[in-house]
Each structure stands twice: as C-alpha cells, then as structure tokens.
Amino acid sequence: MKNKLFCFMLIALLGLFLTTGCASYLDLDKSDMSNTSSLDSSYAKTRIGVCIYQLNDNFMSLFCDELVNYLVSLGFSEDNIIVFGSSNNQAVQLTQVEELIDRGVDALIVNPVNSAIVHTITDKAVNNGIPLVYINREPSADEEANWEEYDLSVTYVGCDARQSGIYQGELLAGLGGDTLDINGDGAIQYYMIEGAPENIDAGFRTLYSLSTLTNSGFKMDCLLDEVGNWDKATSKLITAKGISQNLIPEVIICNNDAMALGAIDAVKEAGLTPGRDVYIVGVDALPEAIEEVKNGTMVGTVFNDYIGQSHNAADAALRYLNGEENEHYIGCEYVKVSSSNAQQVLELIQSSDTDEDANVEYKQP
Ligand code: BGC
Numbered sequence: 001m002k003n004k005l006f007c008f009m010l011i012a013l014l015g016l017f018l019t020t021g022c023a024s025y026l027d028l029d030k031s032d033m034s035n036t037s038s039l040d041s042s043y044a045k046t047r048i049g050v051c052i053y054q055l056n057d058n059f060m061s062l063f064c065d066e067l068v069n070y071l072v073s074l075g076f077s078e079d080n081i082i083v084f085g086s087s088n089n090q091a092v093q094l095t096q097v098e099e100l101i102d103r104g105v106d107a108l109i110v111n112p113v114n115s116a117i118v119h120t121i122t123d124k125a126v127n128n129g130i131p132l133v134y135i136n137r138e139p140s141a142d143e144e145a146n147w148e149e150y151d152l153s154v155t156y157v158g159c160d161a162r163q164s165g166i167y168q169g170e171l172l173a174g175l176g177g178d179t180l181d182i183n184g185d186g187a188i189q190y191y192m193i194e195g196a197p198e199n200i201d202a203g204f205r206t207l208y209s210l211s212t213l214t215n216s217g218f219k220m221d222c223l224l225d226e227v228g229n230w231d232k233a234t235s236k237l238i239t240a241k242g243i244s245q246n247l248i249p250e251v252i253i254c255n256n257d258a259m260a261l262g263a264i265d266a267v268k269e270a271g272l273t274p275g276r277d278v279y280i281v282g283v284d285a286l287p288e289a290i291e292e293v294k295n296g297t298m299v300g301t302v303f304n305d306y307i308g309q310s311h312n313a314a315d316a317a318l319r320y321l322n323g324e325e326n327e328h329y330i331g332c333e334y335v336k337v338s339s340s341n342a343q344q345v346l347e348l349i350q351s352s353d354t355d356e357d358a359n360v361e362y363k364q365p
Pocket of ligand 1: 201
C-alpha cells in the first residue's frame with residue numbers, strides 16, 4: 001500500500017459517495033498501524049505459502065498480486081512467499097499444501113478449490129502447527145464451528161455475497177420498469193450466468209439479485225440460467241448460444257464481471273447494443289468493467305474489495321505468527337458501483353493498491 005492513509009481515504013470517500021463503508025477493514029487497519037514498523041525486520045525470514053484455486057481467474061489474480069505486494073510492503077522477502085495456482089483441481093491443491101508444509105512454511109493462506117477439501121487442508125495445517133487463513137471461498141458452517149470449538153488457529157476472510165446480490169438487484173431496479181421492460185410485455189426476460197456449482201458466492205448472488213428484483217415488484221421471466229465458471233469466454237459462448245436460439249434477454253445478471261464482459265461481447269456480436277437493448281450487471285469492479293459502467297455499456301457492478309480482503313488475510317496471518325488470536329470470520333463490505341461513482345471508485349482503487357512491483361515467481365503445477 002502506498003500508505004495506510006490511502007486505504008483510509010478509499011473507505012471514507014466510498015462511504016461518502018455510496019451508502020456503505022468498510023467497517024471491518026477500517027478496524028483492522030487502525031489496529032495494525034501501530035505495529036507495522038516492528039514487522040519490517042522480523043518477517044524477512046518468515047515463509048508464507050499461498051494456494052489460489054486458479055491463477056488465471058481475473059479477480060483472484062488481482063487479489064493475489066495485492067496480497068503478495070502487501071506482504072512485501074510489511075517486510076516479507078519475495079523469496080519466502082511461495083504462490084501456487086491449483087488449476088481448479090482439488091488433488092493438485094492438496095499436493096501443493098503438503099509440499100508447502102514440507103518446505104517449512106510458517107503460515108498458509110488458501111483459496112480452496114471447493115469446500116469438500118477444506119477439512120483435509122485444515123487437518124494438515126493444524127497437525128503441523130501451521131496457522132491457516134482461508135480466503136474468498138467460504139468453508140461450511142460445520143467446518144467453521146470446529147475452528148471455534150477446538151480453538152484452532154484457522155480463520156476465513158471474505159465478504160457476505162448476499163450483499164453483492166442485493167446490490168445487483170438494486171442497480172437494475174433503479175432503472176425502473178419502463179426502461180427494463182423493453183418489449184413492454186409486463187415481465188423482465190433475463191439470463192442468469194452463474195459462477196460455479198456449489199459455490200457460496202454464486203448461490204447467494206443468484207438468489208439475492210433475483211429476490212431483490214421480485215421484492216421490488218418486477219415479474220421476472222428466466223430465459224436461461226447456466227454456469228459460466230466465473231469465466232469470460234464461457235459466458236460469451238452461453239450468451240451467444242442463447243441469442244442464436246432467439247431467446248432475447250432484456251437483462252443479463254452475471255455472478256462476476258469477467259462473465260459480464262463476455263456477455264457484452266456476445267451481445268455486441270449479435271448486433272444488439274448493451275445499455276440500450278439489454279441491461280447487464282456484474283460483481284467485482286474489475287478496471288475493465290468500471291470502464292464499461294462509465295460508458296453505459298454495463299448498468300453497474302459491485303466492488304469486491306480485494307485490497308481490504310488481501311490485507312486482512314495477511315494481517316490475520318501475522319497475528320497468528322505473533323501468537324495472537326483472530327476472529328474465525330473476518331468480513332468486509334461490498335460497494336455498489338454505478339455510472340455516478342464509477343470514475344471515483346476507479347481512482348480510489350488505483351490509489352489504494354500497494355504499488356511495490358513484487359516479482360514473485362508463481363508456481364503452476
Ligand atoms: C469473485 C469472482 C471469482 C470468484 C473465485 C468471487 O468472489 O467475484 O470473480 O471468480 O470469487 O472464487
């Protein structure tokens with residue numbers, strides 16, 4: 001981070017522009033300001049192992065870069081931050097966790113491939129006395145209850161995906177029925193493009209975006225509901241196929257921005273104009289998506305605060321390394337992004353990124 005002040009400004013200003021703030025992040029931010037300087041020298045030899053479910057996921061790659069840069073800014077050596085991309089394969093990820101343990105890492109930060117392998121990863125870390133921070137994909141309630149019950153040095157850092165779904169619904173509802181119901185038939189024909197099966201973020205975003213619209217009085221008419229695996233190219237194919245079958249949507253709700261960007265490409269190639277013939281929303285606030293919001297191609301997106309989450313994950317690992325405790329759930333707020341605040345959000349995100357150019361070699365299996 002250029003400095004903590006920028007993060008404070010980001011949150012404070014977003015709070016002014018928007019209706020929400022980042023309370024949990026602010027709290028952590030203040031609490032670790034006092035001991036940051038003492039970390040610089042003491043962490044140079046500490047080894048951190050990181051596993052990311054898939055490194056070519058647009059959002060996780062931003063998250064991972066920020067995590068590494070932030071750790072370096074805290075005094076970690078790039079040589080001692082080992083990052084594995086798990087190729088969305090649970091067997092690969094388990095092997096990587098074992099390898100990291102064998103290589104003597106002092107703490108683990110894991111973005112699990114799925115919740116089914118979380119228990120095994122926890123066992124491996126706990127049995128070897130290694131603190132563990134899960135990120136982005138929330139483990140099951142039973143799993144989290146175990147951490148509490150047995151007082152394990154294991155926590156989860158993430159956001160409540162229900163909020164992002166609600167914000168997507170609100171962004172669309174804010175346009176009003178006269179705008180959304182392009183063909184005037186009294187219902188909104190829509191596509192839902194989902195992230196991944198059994199993924200909590202995907203499930204909640206799907207459910208809550210839709211229920212927000214129906215609770216606002218819209219009659220929703222689903223033309224297509226498919227899994228796009230968080231991926232731009234897959235979403236483009238799904239959208240193109242739907243349109244070619246003459247399923248013409250008024251709205252496309254995507255569980256993330258990468259898939260919204262794919263939908264935009266397909267809509268354009270079909271000769272339709274996004275923002276006029278079809279209204280598209282995503283989640284994450286990827287820089288490319290913010291540009292689409294600014295030029296009216298996307299109705300809006302929802303900032304998935306990878307800066308706050310990656311810093312919270314690193315700070316939680318540090319607390320464990322210092323012999324301190326963490327809550328077993330460390331949350332974060334989403335932020336609604338529409339054309340009225342897109343430019344400010346973009347500038348604030350850019351000014352809050354940690355700008356060290358860490359040159360960590362990512363290990364692909
Ligand atoms: C993000 C997606 C990302 C997924 C990975 C979600 O929170 O919004 O963009 O692909 O996490 O698990």
